[in-house]
Amino acid sequence: MPQRIYLDHAATGPVDPRVFEAMRPWLSERFGNAAAVHRRGQEARAALEAARAQVAALIGAGDPADLIFTSGGTEANQLALVGLSRPGGAVVTSAVEHASVLEAARALASLGRVHRQLPVTSLALVPKEAVDEAGVGPGDLVSVMLVQNEVGSIEPVRAIADAAHRRGALVHTDAVQAAGSWPVDVAELGVDALSLSAHKFGGPQGVGALWIRPGAPFAPLFAGGAHERGRRPGTVPVALAVGMGEAARLARIELPERAFRLSRLRDRLLREVRSRVRGVELNGPEPPERSPGNLNLSFEGIAAGILLVRLDLEGVEASAGAACASGSTDVSHVLRAMGLPPGRAQSALRFTVGTTTRPRDIDEAARRIRRAVAGIREGRGVAREA
Amino acid sequence: MRRERVVCAMSGGVDSSVAAALLVAAGYEVVGITLEIWPARSPEAMAHHNGCCGLGAVEDARRVAERLGIAHYTLNMREAFQRAVIDPFRAEYHAGRTPNPCVNCNRFVKFDTLLAAAGDLGASILATGHYARIDDRDGRWRLRRAVDPRKDQSYVLYGIDPRVLGRLRFPVGELTKDAVRARARALGLLTADKPDSQEICFVPGDYRRIVGEAPPARFCDLAGRDLGPAPPITHFTVGQRRGIGLAGARPYYVVAIRPGRIVLGGREDLEVRRFELDDLSWIEPVPEDRDLEVMVRAHGTGVPARVELTPTGARVWARSPLSAVTPGQAAVFYDGDAVVGGGRIVAVPVRGGCGSEVAPSRSGRTGSPGD
Numbered sequence: 001m002p003q004r005i006y007l008d009h010a011a012t013g014p015v016d017p018r019v020f021e022a023m024r025p026w027l028s029e030r031f032g033n034a035a036a037v038h039r040r041g042q043e044a045r046a047a048l049e050a051a052r053a054q055v056a057a058l059i060g061a062g063d064p065a066d067l068i069f070t071s072g073g074t075e076a077n078q079l080a081l082v083g084l085s086r087p088g089g090a091v092v093t094s095a096v097e098h099a100s101v102l103e104a105a106r107a108l109a110s111l112g113r114v115h116r117q118l119p120v121t122s123l124a125l126v127p128k129e130a131v132d133e134a135g136v137g138p139g140d141l142v143s144v145m146l147v148q149n150e151v152g153s154i155e156p157v158r159a160i161a162d163a164a165h166r167r168g169a170l171v172h173t174d175a176v177q178a179a180g181s182w183p184v185d186v187a188e189l190g191v192d193a194l195s196l197s198a199h200k201f202g203g204p205q206g207v208g209a210l211w212i213r214p215g216a217p218f219a220p221l222f223a224g225g226a227h228e229r230g231r232r233p234g235t236v237p238v239a240l241a242v243g244m245g246e247a248a249r250l251a252r253i254e255l256p257e258r259a260f261r262l263s264r265l266r267d268r269l270l271r272e273v274r275s276r277v278r279g280v281e282l283n284g285p286e287p288p289e290r291s292p293g294n295l296n297l298s299f300e301g302i303a304a305g306i307l308l309v310r311l312d313l314e315g316v317e318a319s320a321g322a323a324c325a326s327g328s329t330d331v332s333h334v335l336r337a338m339g340l341p342p343g344r345a346q347s348a349l350r351f352t353v354g355t356t357t358r359p360r361d362i363d364e365a366a367r368r369i370r371r372a373v374a375g376i377r378e379g380r381g382v383a384r385e386a
Numbered sequence: 387m388r389r390e391r392v393v394c395a396m397s398g399g400v401d402s403s404v405a406a407a408l409l410v411a412a413g414y415e416v417v418g419i420t421l422e423i424w425p426a427r428s429p430e431a432m433a434h435h436n437g438c439c440g441l442g443a444v445e446d447a448r449r450v451a452e453r454l455g456i457a458h459y460t461l462n463m464r465e466a467f468q469r470a471v472i473d474p475f476r477a478e479y480h481a482g483r484t485p486n487p488c489v490n491c492n493r494f495v496k497f498d499t500l501l502a503a504a505g506d507l508g509a510s511i512l513a514t515g516h517y518a519r520i521d522d523r524d525g526r527w528r529l530r531r532a533v534d535p536r537k538d539q540s541y542v543l544y545g546i547d548p549r550v551l552g553r554l555r556f557p558v559g560e561l562t563k564d565a566v567r568a569r570a571r572a573l574g575l576l577t578a579d580k581p582d583s584q585e586i587c588f589v590p591g592d593y594r595r596i597v598g599e600a601p602p603a604r605f606c607d608l609a610g611r612d613l614g615p616a617p618p619i620t621h622f623t624v625g626q627r628r629g630i631g632l633a634g635a636r637p638y639y640v641v642a643i644r645p646g647r648i649v650l651g652g653r654e655d656l657e658v659r660r661f662e663l664d665d666l667s668w669i670e671p672v673p674e675d676r677d678l679e680v681m682v683r684a685h686g687t688g689v690p691a692r693v694e695l696t697p698t699g700a701r702v703w704a705r706s707p708l709s710a711v712t713p714g715q716a717a718v719f720y721d722g723d724a725v726v727g728g729g730r731i732v733a734v735p736v737r738g739g740c741g742s743e744v745a746p747s748r749s750g751r752t753g754s755p756g757d
Contacts, residue, residue: 306506309459313391313417313507376506 009354051245073197138168151284152294398443402515483714625710647741
């Protein structure tokens with residue numbers, strides 16, 4: 001059985017072995033509740049706070065105390081939208097946000113808050129003037145992601161934040177797809193809140209973080225304890241937080257070389273696929289104006305769902321749209337918002353490389369993609385003649 | 387050497403589970419596919435009923451595939467299903483007919499769209515858990531009744547394009563239902579003792595929710611006498627006794643459904659020997675001037691009949707009376723145990739009553755009334 005090639009790193013990736021080692025003691029002999037009084041608890045708390053500092057350092061947050069650990073990116077986004085929006089204020093998102101932002105915004109809308117969407121260009125970019133045109137005002141919350149998860153566009157978060165602030169609104173950014181492969185700095189971005197997820201940059205699944213600018217008016221979502229200064233009650237999973245901290249430390253140190261390496265791999269895959277397969281179109285911005293690890297390609301005349309399965313049978317693991325839905329392949333809201341023709345949107349697959357992807361994986365993946373696409377196209381030709 | 391790849395449609399029930407298991411045992415590379423046919427968050431998709439389409443069914447199919455060590459995927463066929471099954475289902479009820487959605491699903495979704503998908507996945511063969519047999523004795527592909535007469539599903543398969551029979555397999559068609567269950571138990575499949583689905587697979591509960599509202603109708607008898615207000619025609623089917631709520635000397639049966647009118651009569655008024663078909667589909671050469679057997683519902687036995695082709699379809703002359711021949715259902719012809727073909731029952735002559743006959747609409751993929 002030939003080796004399977006994993007090109008779905010935007011969905012999740014392997015835990016970095018160094019991260020795994022850092023977590024190990026906190027899952028076994030050093031277990032402890034970080035809220036406990038005894039020494040074991042104090043040790044856990046110290047580890048938790050060290051991890052918090054590491055994550056804070058990754059995003060240039062001055063005070064680690066402004067960072068809340070969460071169960072992941074979805075919860076961080078949910079907390080941000082519910083905790084920072086206000087009754088009477090609008091929730092303004094881009095049309096290409098992750099479902100965890102859009103659905104939270106819709107849930108708020110169903111409770112009577114106004115949800116407005118900022119349109120995007122054909123490259124999934126929010127136009128800089130969109131905030132002004134949307135009539136954002138004081139008390140509103142604007143949420144625009146830093147790196148688009150499906151097509152890898154880099155949103156002009158700084159410009160959006162400045163425009164929103166001029167109009168008295170708060171700004172949140174979902175940086176889940178950025179951390180680890182794109183610079184993330186809360187001061188440079190000028191935002192009031194920012195979401196992260198550990199497993200997108202070499203950390204474990206099940207942990208994320210929300211940074212909130214000190215002084216931002218935040219109302220917690222849950223009641224139930226003083227953990228995380230009352231902003232997110234519940235026992236903090238120390239081992240997961242330690243893993244996130246270590247992953248953040250490594251990501252900060254290694255960012256330039258990772259970004260460089262990923263973009264080389266990505267470019268190589270794009271080149272190889274384009275040279276072997278006809279009828280391929282790139283969705284989203286041309287590199288380098290794009291998240292280093294992300295490719296989104298349409299294959300003329302082939303439904304994404306069927307190609308995804310055929311590729312899996314050939315040993316290439318990719319995704320159609322975002323992976324979060326239950327394996328379903330309805331046309332993604334992102335490609336729709338970009339205004340892609342239906343045929344092109346329905347045939348779009350996402351390939352995302354990661355730190356464990358090797359150049360020879362790319363070449364083999366391109367061969368298998370060619371084989372799958374040709375197999376489908378030739379099979380149909382034969383079927384027609386039969 | 388690479389094993390031959392087969393796609394097996396897995397509904398989450400015992401039959402398709404065993405079909406997949408038999409193919410695995412025969413040495414194929416089996417890829418299990420479950421169709422998604424409802425919008426992801428609709429009540430139908432969330433329902434954990436015994437039909438073939440909800441989330442629960444997907445989970446069951448996935449667990450069986452895991453147990454068998456085969457790949458399993460869901461494929462979104464909502465559009466094809468809506469167009470080929472649900473829209474005509476609704477339209478037929480509003481036109482006063484009682485559709486058999488399985489016929490269209492098999493014809494246009496499973497053995498067309500899904501078959502094409504199997505080809506796209508590099509599979510030469512598509513298998514399902516249907517109870518029917520396919521063979522190519524004397525060099526021609528034939529569709530035959532299943533070994534188990536109680537479970538035979540060849541009736542709902544008559545619409546298959548004969549050119550694709552060679553690419554289909556019905557592994558459980560060679561077995562009795564008891565043998566299928568025994569096999570499933572022996573394999574430790576969780577679906578072994580799942581009850582057979584009785585209802586329409588995509589309708590958990592009341593079909594009228596799918597069909598939608600229609601204006602109230604009126605009852606009348608065969609003499610043309612008005613018998614008072616009636617629920618909408620979509621609530622009735624020919625041969626129905628329940629839901630009439632009228633006291634007569636003898637029990638009333640629905641003998642005809644016409645625009646805004648439900649014609650009632652006695653049991654004997656349901657018997658006919660002649661009726662009309664449209665939307666014909668033949669697996670074997672068109673059988674004029676041959677004695678065949680005709681079946682007008684999924685279960686029971688056939689009746690000797692002759693078929694006469696007409697400009698719009700065919701006329702069936704049964705040699706003995708058939709009861710409750712229902713417009714919208716299929717009439718399927720058999721030569722021995724081989725399916726010859728069939729069509730949709732569109733007109734059953736009923737003399738008397740009130741209202742005008744339902745004009746047969748063209749059926750097929752869109753099935754919209756009046757097109």
